[in-house]
Each structure stands twice: as structure tokens, then as C-alpha cells.
Amino acid sequence: MPLSSQASALALDVRNLRFRWTPEQPLLCFPDIQLAAGEHLFIHGPSGTGKSTFLSLLAGMLSPDSGTIQMLGNDIHQARAGARDRFRADHVGVIFQQFNLVPYLTAEANVTLPCRLSARRRAATVTSPTDEAHRLLAALTIPADHWHRKVTRLSIGQQQRVAAARALIGSPELILADEPTSALDSDNRDRFLDLLLTLAEERNSSVLFVSHDRTLAPHFHHQIALQGTSS
């Protein structure tokens, strides 16, 4: 089945998701999620609750044992691996805890990377990917003289904001964020979260934010918790 975006559908619709790494390991059960386009979800996930596994399933990089994941009305696990990679490039932005960037590219080149992988996201940028990247970097308060520097010369906070710009470029429908603030101090953390959510709202992108830090939850429209193994 080819994957395509359908405007009317939910950004994300997860039902009865189950996964087991090996038969000896316990079955991981994940909560059902229905997330409307443009809404933000906080997922409380302390370590050991299968946070990384959940994100891998959502990103289409792992296949569930049972249950369905519908993204923009498409059951992503019905598609072949190659189509899932393309779908991710077209519709999903990602931010990790750290090491978000390709070390040998400049900040600007890191931000425009999704537009080079996806024609759809390139088309969604205003005037050009470079212009859009400059706007995002400026909005995320990265000084202009840092844009053409190697990302390894940026501070951790700046690197995370460059990663946010990369996730936002081309207005993907969904942004998966995996503890992006855990390496930041509290001032930086709040500023990062504000900027990310504001910019995502402007672009009508839904943010799915996983963290162990419950104090961040009030920034989001919805919140749920991962249970890890159950029943």
C-alpha cells in the first residue's frame, strides 16, 4: 500500500500496540493514542518503560507484534521498509537527546538535510530550503555567524536548537522528540520548549514529546504515561 497524507485524518492513531524483543523478554504494551493534527502530546516515560522501542515503532523502524499505527490515515506497518523510510522523510521530524547532528556538515546544511531527502518537504519550504533554514535558525536564536560553522563548534543548547530547526523544516505533520531537553539546564530547557512548540504550532505540526521529566507536561495539550510491561 503506498503511503500518502490525508488531510482529514488524525495525525496519529495508535491502537493495541504490543511488542516483544525476544520470546524470553516480557511483552511491552503501549497506550492507545489519538492525536489530532497540530496538537502536542507529552509522554511520560521513565527509563525501562520501552520509550525507545515505542519511538522506533512510531518511526516505522521496528514492526509491532500486534496492534496498528496509523499516521495521517496510513497504516505505516503495511508498507515496505523503503516506503516507511520515505514516509518518515516526508512527514516526520526527529529530535534526539543528543548527537542530533551530522558532525561534518554546517548548521545550515544540517537543517536543510530533510529537504534534500524529501521533495515534499522541500516543496513545503517558503521560497527555498536555505531561506526557511535561515528563518528557523534566527527564530531559534542561533546567531547568524554560527550558521556556516561546523556544528561541533556549537554549544549543546545551540546544537539542540539546530536539531529542532531540522525537525521543523518543511512543516512535517509529526515531530518525534526523544528527551531533547535532558542535556539542557532549566533556563535553556524552557526556552527550547517554548520555541519548539510555538514554531510547531505555526506550521501545524504535532509534537510527540517523550521525557522522564513530568514538570514539562503543562506545556502540552495532552499527556499520557508509558506503563512499560503490563498484564
Added chain:
Amino acid sequence: MKAALALSLASSSLWHRRKVLALVCLTLTLSVTLLLGIQYLRTEVKQSFTSTISDTDLIIGARSGQLNLLLYTVFHIGNATNNIRWSTFKKLEQDEHIRWLIPISLGDSYKGYRVVATDSRMLTHFRYGQGQPLTVAKGQWFDGIFDVVAGAGVARALGHQVGDSIVLSHGGGQTSFSNHEQTPFTVTGILAPTGTPVDQAVYISLDGMEAMHVGWSSGVAIPGRTLTPDKAEGRDFTPHAITAAFAGLEQKILTFRVQRAINESAAEPLSAILPGVALSDLWRLMGQFERALIGITGFVVVTSLIGLIAVLLTLQAQRAHEIAVLRAIGASPSLMAALYVIECVVLALLACVLAVALGTLAILALSPWILAHYGLHIPLRPLNLNEWVLLTSVPATALLVALAPAFSTWRQSRSLGFGDTGEK
């Protein structure tokens, strides 16, 4: 689009790791230079070797083996088994199939260089390379009995000028105890360099050869019976025998028939050989060595490539984060694999370009020195087909060996999870 992305990522990545990779690239460059250089030299030396003598259809000497006759007449190595009677040579001159003959008489030496006794026919008929004749660079071809013309190599090595007086030695060898002191020769000319054994000999007349041996018996001068230059004037020095002759035929198509006729000559046992055939036989003999050399060099290149792969594999561990990022933003596993292949091939291509540049510089710099010291002309020329094949085999081999890390990256990145670096 993806190919462009892969290329730009690979080039950025190579530039990012340039300090480590420069060293690997240098190793590869040196080994490719060695490989290409040996192949180039091999071609040039073979070219130079097989064009030692040209236009000569037959070399005629006393009955002996093909290689022996070739070695002592053309390369001045070894000695003649026997002589040809002058009367036999005269008879050959009458042969209607033979257009020209160059008589040569060997046996003496000058400070380790051969003395070749011949006549003006050497200058008119002898050809080397692509049919080039001998030219006298300074002075003129010998005219008098005690005149000598020096080959370019001899004149250069011993610093001889036109007008120098030299004493030839009896017999071959570097040092001879019996010199033709009573009959000194005068240098009248110096030949232009040819890059062939012609440069490594001195040339005198057949008369001069006879004249300096008057009064010699069993390799020793008998006091009082030898000639002095003033006594020699007016005497007849027609030789009794010569060592060999180069022959040019009226019709090339008759070469084998004339050869057969000479080999079966009733007058005296003779051998006639085709210099081209003998030269390629000799080259085949030496070819084993140069083939082994090129084989070894091939292994050097493969070793460098394996070194390159080892470095790339070491870097692979450092690239886990980068691959996790690229995978998560939707890059396919084959793009990851392509990065390795492209990086490896680009390095190999770079090494090839550098090797060609290095080789060109080396030839430009060393070619005059090689000509001066070894009499070998190594010109700068475009690469031939063999060398192109050899050169393109380097990136092709790089492509093959890069498949190993590429495949392992492809397989690993297929099973990577979100933000997963595969370090578990």
C-alpha cells in the same frame, strides 16, 4: 537527487576526516605511482630495447646460436665464436638479393668499451629506433687509418673531445695489459646520442683494425715488428676476416629464403638471424623478471587498499551517531552503504590523479638524468591502453573492497531503531 546527496555527504565527510585520510591517500598514491611507473618504464624500456636496431633484415656471423650472435654484434656482450672470411663477405656483396652490407670487426676494447671496426657503410645504412640513422654530432666520421669516432656515451663518460689522442687495448675487458701503444688513434668525431649500445663503443676503420695488429702474435706485440703511424701510410690493410655483417635486403619478402641460403652456404659455416625475432626472444627471457615486478607492485596496491578499508572500518565506529541521525530523518540503508563506496572510490580516484601528477613530475625531473647516465630516453607521453587499464583497475578494486564495510553498514542500519547507534 539521492545520488547528489550521497556525493555531497561523502565529500563533506571525507573533508571532515581529511587528516586521517590524507595519510591513507598518500600511501595509496605512492603505491599507485609505483605500479604505474613500473608499467610505464617497462613499456619504454621494451620500446627502447626492441628499437636497438632497425631496418637491418639479417645479421650474418660465423655459425652460432641466435642469441649469441645478437648479443655480441648488437649489445657488445660476449664474444664471437669465429670469424667470417673476407672473401665470403665479398661474395655476399655480389648477392643480388642483398641491397647493402655493413662489415663489423670486433675484438679490441677501449677502457672497457668495445672497439667496432667498420666502414662508412655504418653511417649510411645503420638504423635504430624508428629508422633513425646515426649522426655525427661533433667533428666528422673517420677517414684516416688511425681515426676513431666515439659513441656519445663513451665521449661523455671519458670527457673526450674531437682531436684527443687515445690508445686502444688488445682484447676485451675493463683493464687490459696489452695496449696498442705504438698506434695511437685520434678522435675525429663524436656521435649523437641514440640511447642504444651504439653509444657505448668507439668506431674505427677496418684498415685501422688491421694496421694496429701488424706485428702482433698470440695477443702480444713483438717488439720492432709493429707499425708506427708514419710507416702505415700507403700500405694495403685489406682484412683477412671480419666478425659479422649487418645486411639489408632488396625485398623483405625474401628474408627467409636469403637466410636459408646463407645458413646453408657451402663456402663456410655461417648463421644469419632476424634481429627482430632474436630481440623479442631475448625480451621474453627477461620478461619473467619484469612480470614478477609488476605482480609484486600489484600486491603493494592491494595492501594499500586493505589499509584504506581498515581505516574506514575504524572510522565506522565513530560514525554510529551520524548514521542514526540520517536513518531517523528517513535516509535509506542503501544511502548509508553508498557513502562508504563513494568515499572509498573518491579516495582511490584522488590517489590515481595524484599518482599521474607525481609520475609526470618524476619523468620530467629524472628523464635528463636517466639519459645522461643510462643512455635511456624516457619521454613523456600519453598513457597507453595497458596503463589506462591498470590505472582504472585501482578505483575498480577500491569499489570491490569497499563493498565489505558498505554491506555491514547497510545490514546494521536496516535494523537500527529510533536514535539507536547500534552500540549494544
